[in-house]
Amino acid sequence: MNAHNLQVLAEHCQVSEVLELISPRWKMQVLFCISQEVYQFSQLKKVFPTISDQVLSRRLAEIVTEGLAVKIQVPDTMPCQVKYEVTEKGAALLEIVQDLHEWGKKEWE
Amino acid sequence: MNAHNLQVLAEHCQVSEVLELISPRWKMQVLFCISQEVYQFSQLKKVFPTISDQVLSRRLAEIVTEGLAVKIQVPDTMPCQVKYEVTEKGAALLEIVQDLHEWGKKEWE
DNA sequence: TGTACGACTCACTTTCGGGTGAGTTATTGA
DNA sequence: TCAATAACTCACCCGAAAGTGAGTCGTACA
Numbered sequence: 001m002n003a004h005n006l007q008v009l010a011e012h013c014q015v016s017e018v019l020e021l022i023s024p025r026w027k028m029q030v031l032f033c034i035s036q037e038v039y040q041f042s043q044l045k046k047v048f049p050t051i052s053d054q055v056l057s058r059r060l061a062e063i064v065t066e067g068l069a070v071k072i073q074v075p076d077t078m079p080c081q082v083k084y085e086v087t088e089k090g091a092a093l094l095e096i097v098q099d100l101h102e103w104g105k106k107e108w109e
Numbered sequence: 110m111n112a113h114n115l116q117v118l119a120e121h122c123q124v125s126e127v128l129e130l131i132s133p134r135w136k137m138q139v140l141f142c143i144s145q146e147v148y149q150f151s152q153l154k155k156v157f158p159t160i161s162d163q164v165l166s167r168r169l170a171e172i173v174t175e176g177l178a179v180k181i182q183v184p185d186t187m188p189c190q191v192k193y194e195v196t197e198k199g200a201a202l203l204e205i206v207q208d209l210h211e212w213g214k215k216e217w218e
Numbered sequence: 219t220g221t222a223c224g225a226c227t228c229a230c231t232t233t234c235g236g237g238t239g240a241g242t243t244a245t246t247g248a
Numbered sequence: 249t250c251a252a253t254a255a256c257t258c259a260c261c262c263g264a265a266a267g268t269g270a271g272t273c274g275t276a277c278a
Binding site for chain 4: 219220221222223224225226227228229230231232233234235236237238239240241242243244245246247248
Binding site for chain 1: 123124125126127128130131132137138141176196197198201202205206208209210212213215217
């Protein structure tokens with residue numbers, strides 16, 4: 001995706017940004033897990049055994065920088081533990097993703 | 110968190126299929142254009158000057174095989190022309206994509 | 219005669235997102 | 249003393265997706 005293509009896309013169809021936000025592999029799945037109180041790195045690795053450390057790390061970072069969840073260091077835990085909590089924004093996105101899921105399950109004649 | 114719970118959770122995260130369906134570059138944009146009665150190959154190329162013939166061709170084929178739109182040969186046109194019409198299924202998907210767009214535009218504190 | 223149009227298809231190349239395997243830091247238990 | 253655990257980071261590699269440029273087919277018009 002070069003700069004020119006990006007510009008053209010942005011001008012003509014402004015869903016591009018959001019689509020790219022939700023498209024990265026594992027991202028919405030991880031966000032969903034966080035909403036279900038499964039937010040630890042090692043727990044997420046158990047839920048998705050095939051995700052690589054690097055990608056899980058990146059997805060979590062993206063989720064935080066995009067304001068879909070906040071990261072909280074759990075104090076007095078050794079080795080250190082973290083937790084994540086979905087924001088209102090993240091929860092609203094998950095609802096739309098749920099709609100997508102429903103759409104996918106529906107039978108059309 | 111036992112093995113069974115992990116599996117249940119992983120199953121609940123199964124939005125993957127739909128996400129992959131909407132993720133390919135240009136796809137939702139092309140579908141949107143079709144819904145706006147911009148459905149000819151050459152017209153779509155004018156809307157998105159940087160899309161390659163090959164990818165546009167593939168996206169249109171995907172859209173048809175997934176039942177998001179139907180392809181109609183316009184009779185008695187020379188050189189031959191085609192048109193596409195979004196199905197009920199495709200229209201329902203576009204509505205959710207519209208929700209995503211609204212979500213993206215909204216300001217969150 | 220030849221050139222342009224509409225809607226493609228094909229072989230080839232490039233890009234980049236994601237996977238792999240190893241290393242880090244601090245601490246606790248065997 | 250050594251291994252294990254939690255939560256990462258880093259350098260490197262690979263493959264699929266997207267881009268490039270050319271070719272096709274059947275007209276129609278200059």
